Amino acid sequence: MSWTDERIDSLRKMWEAGQTASQIAEELGGVSRNAVIGKAHRLGLQSRPSPVKPNEPGAAPAPAPAKKAPAPVETAPRPAPTPAPMAVSAAPIPVSTDISAPARPANEPILRSVGPGGFVRQSPGEQQPPITPAPPRRLVPAKPSPEMADKTSLLELNDKICKWPLGHPGEPDFHFCGDKVNPGFPYCVEHCGHAYQAQLPRRDRRPPPPLPFGGPRVR
Known part of the structure; x- marks a missing residue:
């Protein structure tokens, strides 16, 4: 309307x-x-006051005044806990690193072990010292030198010749033995004596040193 x-x-x-x-x-x-x-x-007429009075029943309750937050109370900082001292043993436990074979009396005979084909196995006390590390690798010439003409190279190896290396890999004169192999072995009779060693009797064997951090038990 x-x-x-x-x-x-x-x-x-x-x-x-x-x-x-x-x-x-x-x-x-x-x-x-x-x-x-x-x-x-x-x-634009004059506004009317609200007919609902604050004290009358049914009136909306007045909002409660906001409470002030309590003032922060300063507290002294707690001292950091002192770590407990670690127990230190009086003396370190010595660990033997010598794994060489036990010394034998001078008058005790040396037992020799002969392998298949008649080669004599090397005793543990007769081990040769490690060879000197090879110098930095150098390029091998495309054509073999005259001294390599009658020596066995890597490409000539097969199951019938000895694969014992002679020299350092990367050297111009590095080659393999090339002799007839001992049946059932990759080396000749002479080099089988160097490659395979006889075991000591069980009573003369020494257990290896214990491994750190709880290694396997040695029986």
């Missing part, structure tokens, strides 16, 4: 007379309370 000039004049008179929006809507008819309030606001 549109607002005519007569209805607007009636709204002004009843609003200034102090009637409520509900009473004005009922008098005018065909309009709601909210429509009356909106029209009065657009006309």
